[in-house]
Amino acid sequence: MRSKRFLVASLVVLFACKPPTPAEQLDSALSWVATARMAGDAWLQHTTPDKYTRQTLELSQQTLLQLGTKLLKSPVPGVDSASLDSLLTRSRGHIAQMAALVTAKNSPGFRQQLDSLISDETLVKQFADSAESKQ
């Protein structure tokens, strides 16, 4: 009986992964902004098909939304969470715009959004770097 309970407990532990730390979530956010940028670059060079590009941008936008909520709830120590949140929201906006512009096949507009996203990416990177240096 006790061994059974132990088995159940260890299975629960095995499958309930430890949630990622806020710093890891910030890294993940950076990774998704970078993914959107890379997919965007690729689309402009006619490297990736429209559907894939749009889906990847949407995926990155949704993931960033989830990460943003989590980062607001449990902020990274030593990081101004309000300004990080507004930055992530802005990036998400650019990515959503890009996804829409893929469907419209509007390359010039897409390029504009991509440029703003690139400058946002630099800022997210600064946040991530400062979080890392404070650890």
Added chain:
Amino acid sequence: MKKILQLTLGIITSVGGFLEIGSVVTAAQAGANYGYKLLWAILLGTICLIFLVEMSGRLAAVSKHTIVDATRERFGFPFFSIVMLGIVAVAFLVLVAELGGIGLALQILSGIGFRWWAIPVSIIVWLLMWKGTFGVIENGASLLGLVTISFAVAAVKMHPDWGGAAHGLLPTMPGDGKAKYGFTAVSILGASISPYLMYFYSSGAIEDKWDESYIPMNRIIAGFGMTFGGFLSMAVLVAAALSLQPRGIDIEKFEQAALLMTPALTRWGFYLFAFSMLFACLGAALEISLAIAYFFAQGLGWSWSEDLDPSRDSRFAFTYTIIILLGAIPLLLGIDPIKVTMMSMALTSATLPLAIVPFLFLMNDSIYLGKHRNGWLSNSVVAIVILISFVLAIISIPLEIIGG
């Protein structure tokens, strides 16, 4: 002349069949996160695999019995049933991951989500098994799998720092994030040293009617085939280190991995990645379904051969039919194949002792192998694999919790 042809074919099929979703995803993650630092894990895994595969072929060629036959016969049904439970459960997870990999490849090509592909993909895999012969499955799938060589082309085209790569062949420990680094290393080893490959290979030797005269050929196929295959895994890692790491992209989803070759090969890179994954996962899905069905049939003494009509080995055919259909269910529910892949690779490491320890006994059995039983070199390698496998089994479970 015929032997040379068989030899070439054998090497080509091992190269074409080497990569599958597990090895690609783990290698790409390693490259994206740690640059060249984890190349040693692929090297270590490949060396172990060369020896294990050579032994699997030798056992079958000399004794005309597969590993599963011999395990049941030597260790008896009660112990065998434990091995079967562990190996088959993990192999099933790997099958789910491979079917999902086919679905994901089709998703990035077509824009239709992988859940919709679960049923068509499993039906196609099943049809190939139902109608195909062993030769068609092994050679056909692996020849298509040769498209994975594009990973090597991409890696070389990005001008890797060869010195840095050579450095990565020696194990190092990172300063921080040890748990995640360890988890990635364990997954790479799990993806390289996969027991199902041993079972498949030894059954294949019986299907192809090998005898003792095939021992030298077996050695060359295992040696060259796995070495080139290992190079392809390393190429995936290097390509990820060059294309994804500088951009700070970590692979959590398949869509991110799809960009792996685009900096080197642009439009070609995207489609080559998709087709590489499609064929690599298709080949692996066929091999694993066969390996699971072989396991049941050999262990329980049913008649089995992929070359027979399904009604001539009905229980064997029934087993893979059920397994493939069941494999589609987690995907229909929308479980992310990448998560299944990572979990199954770590669990492969955890169940490795179950497969390797009995194998050491079998490879020293003079009744089965006579003078062809293991020498000190092979035994030392198996002993090292067992040591690694126990360490992996003990650490992979805590790492699954901390790093996963």
Added chain:
Amino acid sequence: MKLVRDVLDKKLTDREDCEMGRVSGLVMQVGERSQPRITHILVGGKTLWMRIHPWIARVAARLSRMWGPKRDEPVRIPWSRVESVGKDVKLDVKARDTGALDWELWVAKHIIERIPGGGKQEEE
């Protein structure tokens, strides 16, 4: 000869080298003062599960009553039919007549042959 090492769990083949399962158990006849002897080879079913745990054997028996070729007892093959004991155990019987292939034939008839392209078991 050693019974466990050389006979138990070995592959059984019939007169025509057709595979017919593995030795799952051995019946031993014991008396007060007479020498014990192995009288039968058992194939399949309950015998196999009993070796793990009687509980599993009960569950398996209940399942097989719901489904499959109704056969409660394992197949018994007299030891006198053993032709040779090597890497495999060769029997002087015809596999189909022993009942060892009941499941194989049942699955073929009820499932596999109903799927297009499954082929047909040859009638003999």
Added chain:
Amino acid sequence: MKEINAELLIGRKVCDANGEKVGRIEEFRVTNTEKACLVEGYLVGTSALVDRLSAWTLIRPIDKALRGRVFSVYEIPWEQMDLSDPKHPKLRIPKSELRHSK
């Protein structure tokens, strides 16, 4: 005369006439004649297990290092084994009268 399942005897603990533990049944030595397969004796002890797994090439170096102290074996002739209760096999003689065999 009664029938028992030989495969279920494997791994059963054997006690001697005084109830002292001897070891586990690992193997049966049989002679196979034209007419019947006769059980000559029962092998009890770890050494019989090693033999059953055909693992001497692997274990012998370890055995030598331990000077043969761990891998013991008793061969019990059929006359001295009482199988009237197959779940609890007993010896008809005390342990001290058993001979070790190789």
